[in-house]
Amino acid sequence: MKYRVRMDMIFEGETDARALMESGREFAGRAVCIKAGTPDAQVSFCELEMCRHDEGLPCARLERLEVAQ
Numbered sequence: 001m002k003y004r005v006r007m008d009m010i011f012e013g014e015t016d017a018r019a020l021m022e023s024g025r026e027f028a029g030r031a032v033c034i035k036a037g038t039p040d041a042q043v044s045f046c047e048l049e050m051c052r053h054d055e056g057l058p059c060a061r062l063e064r065l066e067v068a069q
Contacts, residue, residue, distance in 0.1 A: 046064070
């Protein structure tokens with residue numbers, strides 16, 4: 001059995017968003033990937049996006065941290 005944490009948080013400013021992304025980076029070394037290298041792999045990841053839904057536009061990915069091994 002594994003434990004998974006899912007979060008989706010929107011901040012007013014980039015500073016808080018990047019701080020949370022850095023926190024994810026600190027934990028990435030301990031995260032795992034289930035069934036690595038297979039089509040149904042469960043990859044651990046953390047993404048930083050610019051959310052523009054308030055402007056009627058889609059999000060744009062700025063950075064993705066992935067644990068796929």
